[in-house]
Amino acid sequence: MEIDVCRVEELPPSTVRIVPAGQVTIGVYNIDGELYAVEDRCSHDDGPLVEGDWEPDEGVVVCPRHGARFDIRTGRALTLPAFLPVETFPVRVEDGVVKVTV
Numbered sequence: 001m002e003i004d005v006c007r008v009e010e011l012p013p014s015t016v017r018i019v020p021a022g023q024v025t026i027g028v029y030n031i032d033g034e035l036y037a038v039e040d041r042c043s044h045d046d047g048p049l050v051e052g053d054w055e056p057d058e059g060v061v062v063c064p065r066h067g068a069r070f071d072i073r074t075g076r077a078l079t080l081p082a083f084l085p086v087e088t089f090p091v092r093v094e095d096g097v098v099k100v101t102v
């Protein structure tokens, strides 16, 4: 299913939008003008990942529970205690609207 996130101008570089998408919640990030979406669920212990801090320059999100770091572009775990990737989703812009397929 595809969901509308927001207008593209409402998600400028170095910002994130957290949106419900059916059974899951996702964070949609603008890193240097490119859009990426990850699930709000840490692969370590299901923590609320996208509510944590993130580093726009690095494209890294930090889990608020135990501090694991993930590459937002790929979902790859960069540091322990997480070692599995988190779920990522395709993002596109159509008619000025950001859309994510979940």
Ligand code: FES
Residues within 6 Å of the ligand: 042, 043, 044, 045, 046, 047, 063, 064, 065, 066, 067, 068, 081, 082
């Ligand atoms: S739940 Fe994210 S690092 Fe533990």
